[in-house]
Amino acid sequence: MAKAVRVSAKEKQDENRRRWGMVIDLDRCTGCQACVVACHAENNVPVVGEQEAARSHSMHWIRIERYWEGEYPNVKARFMPVLCQHCGEAPCEPVCPVFATYHTPEGLNAQVYNRCIGTRYCGSACPYKVRVFNWFRPDFPEPLEQQLNPDVSVRQRGIIEKCSFCVQRIRRVELDADASGREVEDGEVQPACVQSCPPSALIFGDLNDPESEASQLARSRRAFRLLDFLGTDPAVIYLKGGETNV
Amino acid sequence: MEDTKHLMGLFRDGTETAQVIDSLYELGMEDRQVTVMTGVPYPERSLGRHVEWLRLPNIVLAGALVGFFLGLFLAVITPHLYRLDIGGHPTVGFPPAAVITFVFTMMATIVSTFLGVLWEMNFPEFGPKHYDKRVTDGYLAVLVEHDPSEEGQVRKIFEQHGCDSIQRSERQPL
Amino acid sequence: MSDREHMAGDSDVPEGQIELSEEYRERLLLAQRTDAEINAAVLRPMMETGPKFWITVAILSAIILWGLYAWGYMIYWGMGTAGINNPVYWGLFIATFVFWVGISHAGTMISAVLRIFKADWRRPITRGAEAMTAFALLMAGLYPFIHLGRVWKFYWMLPYPNNRFMWPNFQSPLMWDMVAIFTYLIGSSLYLYLALIPDMAMARDHSVGWRYKLYRTLALGWRGTEGEWHKLHRALNIFSVIIIPVFLSVHSIVAWDFAITLQPRWHSTIFAPYFIMGAVYSGLAALATILVIVRKSMRLEEFLRREHFDALGKLVMVAGLGWIYFWFAGFIVEWYGNDPVTRELIHDEVAGKLAPLFWLQMTANILPVIFLAFRKIRTNPKWLLGFTLLINVGMYTERVLIVVGNMQRNYLPFDWGTYKPTWVEISIVAMTFAGFILLYILFSRIVPYVPVWEIKEGRLRYSLRRIGRLWVPTAAEID
Numbered sequence: 001m002a003k004a005v006r007v008s009a010k011e012k013q014d015e016n017r018r019r020w021g022m023v024i025d026l027d028r029c030t031g032c033q034a035c036v037v038a039c040h041a042e043n044n045v046p047v048v049g050e051q052e053a054a055r056s057h058s059m060h061w062i063r064i065e066r067y068w069e070g071e072y073p074n075v076k077a078r079f080m081p082v083l084c085q086h087c088g089e090a091p092c093e094p095v096c097p098v099f100a101t102y103h104t105p106e107g108l109n110a111q112v113y114n115r116c117i118g119t120r121y122c123g124s125a126c127p128y129k130v131r132v133f134n135w136f137r138p139d140f141p142e143p144l145e146q147q148l149n150p151d152v153s154v155r156q157r158g159i160i161e162k163c164s165f166c167v168q169r170i171r172r173v174e175l176d177a178d179a180s181g182r183e184v185e186d187g188e189v190q191p192a193c194v195q196s197c198p199p200s201a202l203i204f205g206d207l208n209d210p211e212s213e214a215s216q217l218a219r220s221r222r223a224f225r226l227l228d229f230l231g232t233d234p235a236v237i238y239l240k241g242g243e244t245n246v
Numbered sequence: 247m248e249d250t251k252h253l254m255g256l257f258r259d260g261t262e263t264a265q266v267i268d269s270l271y272e273l274g275m276e277d278r279q280v281t282v283m284t285g286v287p288y289p290e291r292s293l294g295r296h297v298e299w300l301r302l303p304n305i306v307l308a309g310a311l312v313g314f315f316l317g318l319f320l321a322v323i324t325p326h327l328y329r330l331d332i333g334g335h336p337t338v339g340f341p342p343a344a345v346i347t348f349v350f351t352m353m354a355t356i357v358s359t360f361l362g363v364l365w366e367m368n369f370p371e372f373g374p375k376h377y378d379k380r381v382t383d384g385y386l387a388v389l390v391e392h393d394p395s396e397e398g399q400v401r402k403i404f405e406q407h408g409c410d411s412i413q414r415s416e417r418q419p420l
Numbered sequence: 421m422s423d424r425e426h427m428a429g430d431s432d433v434p435e436g437q438i439e440l441s442e443e444y445r446e447r448l449l450l451a452q453r454t455d456a457e458i459n460a461a462v463l464r465p466m467m468e469t470g471p472k473f474w475i476t477v478a479i480l481s482a483i484i485l486w487g488l489y490a491w492g493y494m495i496y497w498g499m500g501t502a503g504i505n506n507p508v509y510w511g512l513f514i515a516t517f518v519f520w521v522g523i524s525h526a527g528t529m530i531s532a533v534l535r536i537f538k539a540d541w542r543r544p545i546t547r548g549a550e551a552m553t554a555f556a557l558l559m560a561g562l563y564p565f566i567h568l569g570r571v572w573k574f575y576w577m578l579p580y581p582n583n584r585f586m587w588p589n590f591q592s593p594l595m596w597d598m599v600a601i602f603t604y605l606i607g608s609s610l611y612l613y614l615a616l617i618p619d620m621a622m623a624r625d626h627s628v629g630w631r632y633k634l635y636r637t638l639a640l641g642w643r644g645t646e647g648e649w650h651k652l653h654r655a656l657n658i659f660s661v662i663i664i665p666v667f668l669s670v671h672s673i674v675a676w677d678f679a680i681t682l683q684p685r686w687h688s689t690i691f692a693p694y695f696i697m698g699a700v701y702s703g704l705a706a707l708a709t710i711l712v713i714v715r716k717s718m719r720l721e722e723f724l725r726r727e728h729f730d731a732l733g734k735l736v737m738v739a740g741l742g743w744i745y746f747w748f749a750g751f752i753v754e755w756y757g758n759d760p761v762t763r764e765l766i767h768d769e770v771a772g773k774l775a776p777l778f779w780l781q782m783t784a785n786i787l788p789v790i791f792l793a794f795r796k797i798r799t800n801p802k803w804l805l806g807f808t809l810l811i812n813v814g815m816y817t818e819r820v821l822i823v824v825g826n827m828q829r830n831y832l833p834f835d836w837g838t839y840k841p842t843w844v845e846i847s848i849v850a851m852t853f854a855g856f857i858l859l860y861i862l863f864s865r866i867v868p869y870v871p872v873w874e875i876k877e878g879r880l881r882y883s884l885r886r887i888g889r890l891w892v893p894t895a896a897e898i899d
Contacts, residue, residue: 056505056837065834082832091682093333097592098576103331117576118499118569119594120509124827125681129507129835133569135500157498158569227831230682233334285455285622286876287649298647302654320579324587335591342591345673349596352666353603359662360610363655364640367648371641379625381644384455384876420624420636420643 018184019107019235020165021207022194023217024081026241028201031064031079035193035202039083042166042192044152046138057135061163062193078241081202083193084109084130084163085226088233092122092131100160107207107235108165116159123160127227131162165204166191186212207235251394252376254415255404256385262407263386264293269403270390281389285382302362309358310351317350318343374417389415455876462868463626465718469865480858487851490844491566499569501844508827508839513567515819516849518695519702520560520856521601521674522815526703527553527608528667529735531615532660540881540895541731543874544723547867548714549707550612555859556703557605559852564598566848593680596673604663604670611659614652617642618873634866671699678822684761685754685826694746701739702815705788705808708732712805714864723870726799733798736808740789765829773838774825777817784814 039045039061048057062083069076086109093101093109100116103109123131137157140148148154151168155161170189177184186205194202205214214237217223222240257263263282270280282293290297321343329337364370381387390400404412453461494501504511530549534542565571577598581587588595620639627635642648675695678686708729715724754762769778788807797803824839841849885894 052500055500055503056507057500058506063834065832067834080834082834087333089334091333093331094335094589094591095593095680096332097588097594097598099328099330099332099586099589101332103333105331115576116570117573119564119567120504120569121592121594121677123506123509124683127682127831129830129832131506133499133506133509135505136498156570158571160569230831232682282646283644284646284649285618285644286873286880287653288646288880290650293646295646298650300651300654302651302658306658320587321590324581325590327581328584328586332589332591339591342596345596345669346590346599349599349603349666349669349673352662352669353599353606355662356603356607356610356659356666359655359658360614363614363651366651367640369640369642370637372636373641375641375643377643382455382622382625383459420621420639420641 017105017107017208018206019208020086020170020189021107021205021214021218021235021237022083022165022191023203023205023214023223023237023239025201025203025217025239026078026080027222027239028199029064029079029081029241030199030201031066031077032198033064034196034198035062035081036060036064038192038196039163041147042149042152043164044138044140044148044154045132045161046134046140047144048136048139052135059132059134059161061130061132061161063130080238081193082128082130082226083236084165085128085232085234085236086163086165088235089231091125091127091230091232095121095125097121106170108167108170109162110167111160111162111164113153113155113159113161118158118160120160127230127232131160133160134158166193186214207237250391251397252389252391252415253397253400253404254376254378254387254389254413255409256378256380256387256411257407257409258385259408260288260292260386263388266388266403266407266409267293267295269406270388270400273396273399273403275390275392279391281376281391283377283381283387283389285384288386300366302359302366305362305365306355306359309362310355312358313351313354314347316354317347320350321346372420374419376415376417377420378413378415380411385410458872458875459622459626461722462720462870462872463623465720466623466865466868467627467631473861473865476861477858480854480861483854484851484858487847487854490847490851494566494844494848495571501842503839503841503845505837505839507830507835507837508824510567510823510827511839512820512824512841512845512849513563515816515823516852517560517563517567518674518819518823519816520556520563520852521671522695522699522702522819523706523812524553524556524560524604524608524703525667525671525696525699526707527551527556528611528663529700529703530707531611532663532667535656535660536664539731540878541727543878544720544725544870545707545711545728545732546874547612547615547871548711548864548869550608550615551860551863551867552703552707552710553608554605554612555856555863556706557601557608558859559856561601561605562852562855564594564601593673593677597677600666600670600673604666607659607663607666611656611663613638614655614659615871615874616867617652618644618649619868619871622872623868668696671696683826683830684759685765686822688750688754690746690750690753694743694750697739697742697746698815698818701736701743701785702812704732704736704739705811705815708736708804708808709812710860712801712808714869715801718864718869720870723875729801729804730795730799733792733804736811737789737792737798740785740792740811744786744789761829761831765826768829769821769825774821777821777825781814781817781821784810784817 040047043061045059045061048059052058062081065080065082067078069078086107088107090103090109093103097119098115098117100112101110101122120133123133134155134157138154169191173184173189186209189204191204194204203214203217205212207215207218209215217239218237220239223237224240225234225237257266267280277296282295322338325337376389378387392400401412502511527549530542531546565574568574577588577595579588617639620635621642621644624632624635624639672692675691679688679691681687711724715721755766768774788811791797791807828838829836881896882893884891
């Protein structure tokens with residue numbers, strides 16, 4: 001599916017720029033939720049507890065969508081990790097009245113917590129519903145507060161947050177590479193979900209680098225993008241899964 | 247204006263009032279010497295008075311222009327001061343700019359109409375004025391500023407046209 | 421006496437011998453009163469406030485205080501105390517916001533559009549309509565604040581640069597919204613106030629004590645000279661021309677808040693005109709409701725008469741037909757397209773979980789249109805009250821369905837959700853309803869509810885003319 005890796009005209013202009021992206025191989029995903037846990041730990045995402053989760057107030061930056069297909073006994077389970085798609089033409093960005101979300105030159109859909117005033121307009125505009133609102137004060141019950149990541153701020157109540165592709169890790173690698181005067185190597189940047197995925201279903205890399213593993217996989221015949229028909233130009237590319245019988 | 251006096255006559259009828267005004271003009275009164283106060287807006291020219299030219303439309307137009315350029319500044323200039331790529335939109339797009347410019351034009355037009363008309367009416371003005379409370383009860387008040395020598399003639403005109411009440415008028419707090 | 425003369429014109433027909441149909445006689449009722457009597461009739465109910473009034477004020481204040489507590493509770497503990505969730509990010513707050521903006525639309529409709537078309541029957545009801553606009557907008561204007569996750573940072577939306585010279589994002593429909601609602605609020609308040617100045621002078625001349633001081637200040641020194649009237653007329657004419665495009669733009673922008681997203685059933689070009697039509701429909705209905713209640717409670721039967729209810733009822737009916745048309749025009753396209761998400765949404769609304777709300781909406785919006793076609797029902801205050809209340813129940817339901825109903829379903833079925841308002845939301849919504857009523861009844865006791873000078877001006881226009889055996893009132897063309 002060549003269409004899936006179509007490079008938009010804007011990107012062609014600065015081809016040297018990176019465009020961070022992720023490939024998710026649905027064939028490999030087992031739905032183990034390790035990425036979800038890793039993300040919570042890395043990004044100081046509060047755990048809301050059973051009661052609030054039942055009220056749809058849960059806060060996952062990445063979630064495993066599980067779909068059942070078919071009728072018993074031929075039931076198939078399908079797992080699909082969904083995180084912020086870092087759309088090139090993100091519907092969430094122009095609607096924010098205070099520029100709290102915008103597109104970085106490296107293709108990240110950035111969320112600036114300090115600017116956010118909590119209109120939740122971006123959440124309504126997002127077709128993937130991956131934006132997460134802080135419904136309450138962040139709460140880290142014992143012993144979770146012992147493992148807060150000092151690289152990531154804890155967000156206040158009343159603002160939107162979402163997957164950042166672990167921007168703190170990207171920055172660290174870039175700065176380290178700059179300091180030692182070399183290029184960032186492929187595979188050097190690993191967001192927490194990618195790092196923790198046991199079957200390596202998630203691959204992160206520069207989609208504008210034709211040699212990177214991510215961009216090579218993205219050219220696969222199995223590649224598709226979520227809700228591609230909306231024209232949002234996501235940076236997350238899925239590889240179609242086969243049959244998974246339960 | 248120590249050498250002039252004010253006389254106020256109250257009338258019940260518009261036609262009579264118009265005739266009074268005609269007679270006052272025949273007497274040689276000038277426009278600025280005669281003031282008519284009514285509790286109801288009489289149609290322009292029905293009392294035989296000349297109609298003032300208003301600056302209001304110009305004020306409104308000026309306000310609209312100010313609002314237009316303010317809107318244009320906000321919608322077209324400010325995004326360039328801190329450029330951010332949002333959703334692949336151009337820094338300045340026609341539809342949002344049109345909306346913002348339109349609304350700001352309208353806002354300034356409204357505000358300038360209001361301020362303009364207050365300015366034209368010299369409002370707010372709380373000082374003492376020539377007035378009679380019966381105006382809002384349906385009387386038409388004709389206030390004449392005249393030389394003391396003309397008082398008899400003015401009174402006569404008032405009486406001829408069925409004036410309900412003639413009084414020396416002093417400035418009083420409203 | 422001038423009034424009589426205007427009424428009878430040049431005809432020397434003795435009163436009592438004139439044969440007039442009831443409709444005509446009704447229009448001339450006021451002509452037989454002197455200006456002073458009209459003043460007194462308008463001012464008396466303002467000054468007399470019985471125990472009923474104070475009990476109402478106390479109850480409303482209690483509801484408002486409770487709502488403020490709920491709001492404070494929500495600000496302190498977080499938005500999660502409300503029922504909104506992921507994916508229903510916007511709930512009752514935004515639905516009620518749209519409802520109030522809708523209500524605010526009839527004021528301008530009545531006073532500006534009818535002023536331009538010189539529809540004479542508008543005169544006694546203009547002030548009530550304009551006050552409704554202003555207060556409904558005040559209530560609507562609360563919701564963007566209530567709805568903000570960090571309301572204490574609301575000023576970041578104001579158009580001024582931050583310390584890095586970054587201005588707000590004028591591409592965001594929320595910015596358009598804020599600016600447009602502010603403009604409309606300023607416009608409708610100033611319009612209301614401008615037309616109020618001569619009546620403030622009238623009240624000043626007939627009051628003492630704190631009222632005198634208040635009216636004297638608000639009258640700004642009005643004496644009623646020709647120049648003042650002339651300027652006031654010009655300003656009001658300019659205002660009514662300007663405020664119409666503003667009123668159209670405000671509700672269009674509210675509709676675009678929804679329509680610019682990719683959410684199925686929101687992403688539609690018909691949304692702006694559909695919202696405007698719905699706004700006019702619910703606003704006119706609310707005006708009729710209010711007029712019936714005010715007429716009764718302030719004994720203004722003499723001013724708010726059957727001809728007004730008749731005309732207003734017709735307008736409500738026409739707006740209702742328009743609403744049905746626009747609703748259908750949107751629905752048929754969505755239904756026919758059969759896009760999976762839209763299909764699911766429509767199914768959920770018409771036959772699923774939301775079906776009771778949907779059928780309530782349709783019944784409450786369509787039934788009154790049919791009944792208001794009958795003159796007997798339009799002119800009967802009780803029926804009119806019932807049907808116009810029903811319309812607003814329907815229109816409120818419509819807003820809830822549009823906001824909440826459509827957010828429950830979207831492209832990825834995994835994200836589907838439900839929504840149930842909590843006590844926080846209900847208390848805050850009740851607060852704005854109580855706030856609107858409280859502001860309105862306080863206003864009606866402080867300001868002449870009926871625009872006295874406009875009525876007197878209208879009276880100048882009428883005279884009697886003989887056509888065959890009949891004496892009919894005719895109106896003169898004056899500005």
